[in-house]
Amino acid sequence: MSSSESQPPQPPPPSDSAATISKKAAKKEAAKLEKLRRKQESALAATTATLSVDDDDPLAASYGDIPLVELQSKTAVDVNTWTRVEALDRSLENRTVLIRGRVQTIRPVAKKMAFLVVRENGYTVQCLLQTQPDLVSLQMVKFAAALSRESIVDIEGIVSVPDTLIKAATQQQVEIQVRKLYCVSRAVPTLPINIEDAARSEVEIEKALQEGEKLVRVNQDTRLNFRVLDLRTPANQGIFRIQSQVGNVFRQFLLSEGFIEIHTPKLIAGTSEGGAAVFRLNYKGQPACLAQSPQLHKQMSICGDLSRVFEIGPVFRAEDSNTHRHLCEFTGLDVEMEIKKHYFEVMDIVDKLFVSIFDSLNQNCKKELEAVRKQHPFEPLKYLRQTLRLTYEEGVQMLKDAGIEIEPFGDLNTEAERKLGQLVSEKYGTEFYILYRYPLAVRPFYTMPCYDNPKEYSNSFDVFIRGEEIISGAQRVHKPDLLEQRAEALGIDVKTISTYIDSFRYGAPLHGGFGVGLERVVMLFCGLNNIRKTSLYPRDPVRIVP
Numbered sequence: 001m002s003s004s005e006s007q008p009p010q011p012p013p014p015s016d017s018a019a020t021i022s023k024k025a026a027k028k029e030a031a032k033l034e035k036l037r038r039k040q041e042s043a044l045a046a047t048t049a050t051l052s053v054d055d056d057d058p059l060a061a062s063y064g065d066i067p068l069v070e071l072q073s074k075t076a077v078d079v080n081t082w083t084r085v086e087a088l089d090r091s092l093e094n095r096t097v098l099i100r101g102r103v104q105t106i107r108p109v110a111k112k113m114a115f116l117v118v119r120e121n122g123y124t125v126q127c128l129l130q131t132q133p134d135l136v137s138l139q140m141v142k143f144a145a146a147l148s149r150e151s152i153v154d155i156e157g158i159v160s161v162p163d164t165l166i167k168a169a170t171q172q173q174v175e176i177q178v179r180k181l182y183c184v185s186r187a188v189p190t191l192p193i194n195i196e197d198a199a200r201s202e203v204e205i206e207k208a209l210q211e212g213e214k215l216v217r218v219n220q221d222t223r224l225n226f227r228v229l230d231l232r233t234p235a236n237q238g239i240f241r242i243q244s245q246v247g248n249v250f251r252q253f254l255l256s257e258g259f260i261e262i263h264t265p266k267l268i269a270g271t272s273e274g275g276a277a278v279f280r281l282n283y284k285g286q287p288a289c290l291a292q293s294p295q296l297h298k299q300m301s302i303c304g305d306l307s308r309v310f311e312i313g314p315v316f317r318a319e320d321s322n323t324h325r326h327l328c329e330f331t332g333l334d335v336e337m338e339i340k341k342h343y344f345e346v347m348d349i350v351d352k353l354f355v356s357i358f359d360s361l362n363q364n365c366k367k368e369l370e371a372v373r374k375q376h377p378f379e380p381l382k383y384l385r386q387t388l389r390l391t392y393e394e395g396v397q398m399l400k401d402a403g404i405e406i407e408p409f410g411d412l413n414t415e416a417e418r419k420l421g422q423l424v425s426e427k428y429g430t431e432f433y434i435l436y437r438y439p440l441a442v443r444p445f446y447t448m449p450c451y452d453n454p455k456e457y458s459n460s461f462d463v464f465i466r467g468e469e470i471i472s473g474a475q476r477v478h479k480p481d482l483l484e485q486r487a488e489a490l491g492i493d494v495k496t497i498s499t500y501i502d503s504f505r506y507g508a509p510l511h512g513g514f515g516v517g518l519e520r521v522v523m524l525f526c527g528l529n530n531i532r533k534t535s536l537y538p539r540d541p542v543r544i545v546p
Contacts, residue, residue, distance in 0.1 A: 057140070058137070059135075059137040062140060062180045063143050063180065063181045064143065064182060065182070065183045065186065066154075066182050082099060082100055083097040083098060084099075084123075085119070085120040085121070085123040085125050085171065086171075088125050088159065089171065089174060090161055090173050092174065093161050094158060094159065094160070096157070097156070097157065097158075097159055097176065098154065098156045099118060099120065099125070099155050100152065100155075101120035101124075101125075101152070101153065101155075102149075102232075103116055103149055103150065103151050103152075104118065104119040104150075104195065105117040105149065105168070106145060106147060106149065108145040111141065111142070112131040113129065113130045113131070114128075114141050114145045116129070116144060116178075117169055118153065118155060121237070122170075122371065124171065125169050125170075125171040125174065126168060126169045127175065127176045128175055128177055128178060129144050129181070135179060136178065144181055147183060148186060149191065149194075150195070150229075150232075151184075151185060151187045152184040153181060153182060153184060154181075154184055155180070155181055156179050156181075160175055161174055162174075162175055193218050193222060193223070193229050193230065194216070195229065195232050195233060197215070197216040197218050198223060198229065198230050198232075198233050200216075201374065205217050218230075220532060224538060224543065228546070231536075234371040234374070234375070235372050236533075237368070238365075238369065238370075239368075239522060239526065239528075239533065241365065242361060242525075245364060246357055246518060246522060246525075247312055247333070247518060249356055250333050251310075251312065257349065259337070260306060260308065260310075261309070262294075262297075262298065262311050263311060263313065264291070266291045267283060267290065268288065268289055268296070269286070269287070269497075270493060270495075270497045271496070271497075277318045277319040278290065278316075278317075278318050279316050279318045279328075292316060292317055294313065294334050295334075295444075295446065295515070296497060296500040298311060298334055298513065299336060299476055300499075300500060302337070302338060302509060303503045303507075304503075307338050308338065310333070310335045310336075311333075312332070312333055312518075313334075314330070314332070315517075317329075321541070322541055323414075324530045325468060325531050326540070327519065327531055327540055328539045328541060330519050330520075330531075330535065331519060332516070332517065333515070333521075334513065334514075334516070335349065335473075336513035337511060337513060338510065339475065343448070343475035343512045346513060350387070350434065350471060350514060351434075354383075354387070355383065355385065358381060358383055358432070361525065362380070369526070372526050376527070376528055376529075376533075378526055378527025381431055381432065381465065381524075382429060382431045383430055384430045384432070387430075387434055388428050388430050388434065389433070389434045389436060390424070390435055391437045392435055392439065393408075393437065395420050396408055398423050399416060399423070402419065409456055410439065410441070410442060417464065417467055417468055417469060420435075420467065421467020431466045431467070432464070432465050433464055434463050435461060435463075435464065436460065436462075437450065437457050437458070437459070437461075438457070438458055438462065439457060440454070440456060440458040441456075443458045443474065444490075445486035445489070445490045445492060446474075446476050446477050446483060447476070447477065448475040448477050448512075458474060459512075460472070460474030461473050461474065461514075463514075465521070466524050470516060470520050470521055470524060471514050471515065471516050472514060473512065473513060473514025473515070474513075474514075475510070475512040476512055478504055478509065478511065479504065479508075480505050480508075483501050483504060484501060519534040519535045520534075522534040
C-alpha cells in the first residue's frame, strides 16, 4: 500500500516495466553503457580539438568555447544580466539580451546562415545567425552549425519580431538575432537517446506507423538507463514540477491546520509493519532495518504531546513487487494526529487536504499538465467538493452486484480495485473516494478494531484515485497490552519494538493517521501507466542505478 501499510505481492508488471530485466541482463547492460561512455568521451575530445576559433577572424572574440578558467568562479557577475527564455516577448523588441540554455536543434541554411533553437527550463526560443559585416562572420556561423545538440551556450543578441509566428519554439512571437555565441559546456556529438524521440507520444508513433513511417520508440528501460536525458523532455519537466507542487501544498495545508513537520529515523531496530519485506543491515554489530514507514516514531511523537505531526521522507520496502505501482524506495507523505472521539476526524483531514491539492494542481500547473498530457494523454481527474465515503461492505456489495465475488474479510486485489473504481465513477461521478471499516485481518498490528465487531472489522480506511489505492489510514491502538497481543499475533518480535510499546505506558492520547505515496499520487492524477515515470531515479527489485 502507499506508506503506512504493507501490501501482498502483486502479479508481474506491464511489459514496459524496468523490473523485468534479469540480474544477468542488467550486468550486461551496465558493461554496454560503460563502453558507450568511453566512446562518447573519445568523440567529444576529438570534436572539441577540431573546433578551435579561427584566429584570423576579426570577430573571433564573439564566439567560441569558454576556457575552463573562466568557468571556475573567476569573476562574480550580476545574475540579472541574463534574461530567462520564458520572459522573452514582444515587449523586448530591439533590446539586447543575454540568454543561457541548451541547444535543442541546429539547422544550417547554406554557409551564411544557421538557426539554433535554445531551451531553458522547458521554454524555447529561435536564434538566427546570418553573416553580416562587423557583426557575424562566416566562421561564427560555421562554429554554430558544428555545435552538438544539448550543449549549453550563452547567446547575446537583439530581440526581433518576425512577420509570422515561429512554430518551432514556445516563444513564438520573437526570435534573437545572434551577435555573440559562447559554448559553456559541450555535449557529446552522439547522444544515447535523442530528446525529440523521448518526447514522442505513443499516439504519434502509432499514427506514423499507419502512414508507413517508422519513428523511434524509446522504451522504459532505456529511458531509465539514461535518466538525465529523459528528464529533459517536456512531459518529465512537467511531472516533477507537478510532484513538487503536491509536496508543497501537502506541507502548507497541514501547517495551516496546526500540524508540525517532524523527521523520524530511517534506521530502526525492528520492523515497522511486520512481515519479511524489510531491508536488513548490520548496525554496529546490532541487527537493524531500513524503516518501512515512519509509523512507530510518528505515533511516539503523538505520545510526546506533539499533537499533530507530518513527515515527507523516504520509505523502504524490500518486497519483490514487480508491478506498475510499487517501488522499493519511495517518498512517503505521512500524517498522525490526536483525535477527540472518532477516526472520521482523520478522514476529514484527508478530504480537505486532497481537494486542496487537486484544486492547486489544476489552477497552478496548467502548463505542466498540458506538457504531460501531450505525451501521455489523460482525462482530468473527477472529484467531488466533499469526498465520497463508502464502507468496505458497501464496496464489496457493489462488486457482488456486478457479478464479482470478493472474500468479505479479505483485501481487494488490483482487479477488484479497478472494477470498484469504475462502478463508483459511473454511479457517483467521482474518481476519488474513501473506503472505510476494513477487515481487521488485512490491517497492521497497530490498527484499532471496530467497537461493534472487534474480531472482524477495524477503524481503518483506504483512499482511491482512478481505481487504485493511494492512502492507508486508521485509528491506532493506544493500549500497550493490546498492542503486544496484536504484534505477537502477526509474528512480530515484541522485543524489537519495546521502546515503541513502552511509550504508550505513560499515557497515550487517542490518535490516528495515514500514509500517502507521493509518486503514486502524481502517477494517478496524471493518468500514467507506470510509477517509474514519477520517480526521479526509481529503485525497484532489479534497479539500483543510476
